[in-house]
Amino acid sequence: MTRVPSRRSFLATSGGLTAALAGGAMLIGSSPAAAAAPAGNPYPAPCAGDPAHPKRQLRGAWIASVSNINWPSAPGLTAEQQQTELTGLLDAVVRMRMNAVYLQIRPAADALYASPYEPWSQYLTGTQGQDPGYDPLAFAVAEAHKRNLELHAWMNPYRVSTQPDPSRLVPTHPARVHPDWCVEYSGELYYNPGVPAVLDFDVQVITDVATRYDIDGIHFDDYFYPYPVGTADFPDDAAYAAYGADFPDKASWRRANVDKLVSTLQRELRAVKPWIKWGISPFGIWRNQATDPLGSATNGLQSYDALSADTRGWIQKGWLDYVAPQLYWNIGFPVAAYDVLVDWWSKAVDGTGTQLLIGQTVSKIGTPTPPAWLDPNEMPNHLILNRRYPEVAGDIFFNITKLLTDPLGFQTRLIDDLYEYPALVPEMFRHSGPAPERTALTEAQPTSTGTRLRWLHLGRPHGVEAAYYAVYRFDGRPPQPACDFTDAKNLLGTARAVPDLFNGWTDTSATSGKQYTYYVTALDRSHHESAPSNPQVVGR
16 A cells, blocks of 8 residues: 655655656756746746737626526526526636636625525525525535636625515515615615615624625625616605715715725725736726726716716725726727727726736627617727736626627637637735645546646645646647747646645547647635646657
8 A cells, every 4th residue: 555645745755746857947947047937927927928828818798687687597496406506607608718607696696605684595496594404605616616717706795686576585584684784766676875874784694794704705796785776766855964074975874885885895895815816897888088088088877976986986995806897898899889988997997906807798799779789790890908907807707607608609719719729717906815725636547538747736835725726738848948838838727726735637639649848837816826846748
């Protein structure tokens, strides 16, 4: 019986990490600097990469639960049916070479997880408050991480119900226990953002999720104060009279209420888990230039005024890790052109430390209004145009159900061209810190199913623990120029770390008998990447 050494004993022996790496430090390039690069940026600065196929790019999809838009596809499915549907969606995301999902877990003051504060969502079982027999969020996190996908918990802060009758909520619902928190507007129920207890409750609910679940981020969409309906005003006169004395007008007070939620969550989430991402996907227009000279050359609804969402202010004040404006219009659209808004948002985030993602609508592809969406190149051209702007770090797509129907061939275009190669999630500007230590690639063995790789998993107390690993493959023998590691064509894929002494992965795309050189890098939860491992050569 062969005894597997402990991590401690492996590292303590002369045949351990030092020996495994011996001679490998210089093989990625011709200078010692390549091997001793700064943590989180192990490659020389001049490495440009291919803008058409960046090695770092956020590629995400929203999975909406409200009204059973995406998942579960219908209320009342069994736990097994729900799980099968979700893993099918995650597998589809992997096939498209995406790396993140944004799962709606609090669609309407309810929960797709075991919440101590709010009832189980009716979108699970058909009955609010009914236990689905498992914890959907815990299941989703485990399955997403198994596929090395980021899992962001998408939560709605103020929506209580898509119908107006509080008596239809379960008796223990916070909106019934605290009726002074809740108002009806245009046939729906909302928590009143102007009530201080609502702020405290929202923060409590959201930080609870961040504390108890191994999520990668907390995510809001565009819903704050509700979208205006006709001339009806949101009914918050009483709250304004009670709490708005320090503000010149109700509009300023409303914006301050939302501001306080956004800024408080930034502070509280950072205290809970420093690496967790906090981001918002707002309506695509902050203000029009005709209203404010700092606004965009557009003529649409303004989130600052209509939704009390000062999205540009949040960026300027550093309250968000990323912003993902929903730019759901075609290039050249007269009222709100996609190209005009990408340019505006790129300038808005420039120099702020806030990452820019773009919210894309797949739902309009193939629809005739306006006719631009009948062009199969419209959506691909959005992604191609983004390449002009280094501030754009990636895209999030809605909705995934429509995407999987391959509208006008867009899903095929993603797989075959736009997302032809894997991509690592971009580092977060504000999540500083060292990268994991360089690992040792101990084995590259041809098998009947491909080349089996095996490497050492280094974690605490030996430095920053690796959350996952990236695998690189090159034709022929080493050395490889350091800049080749910035080329996505050489990135085979990623593997989630497991808490064993050795981790592994199989390259099923290897051609039998062909000579390859493999390397592995380690990345942490903030996506800081180590220097490459020693090389392993297989084949002739």
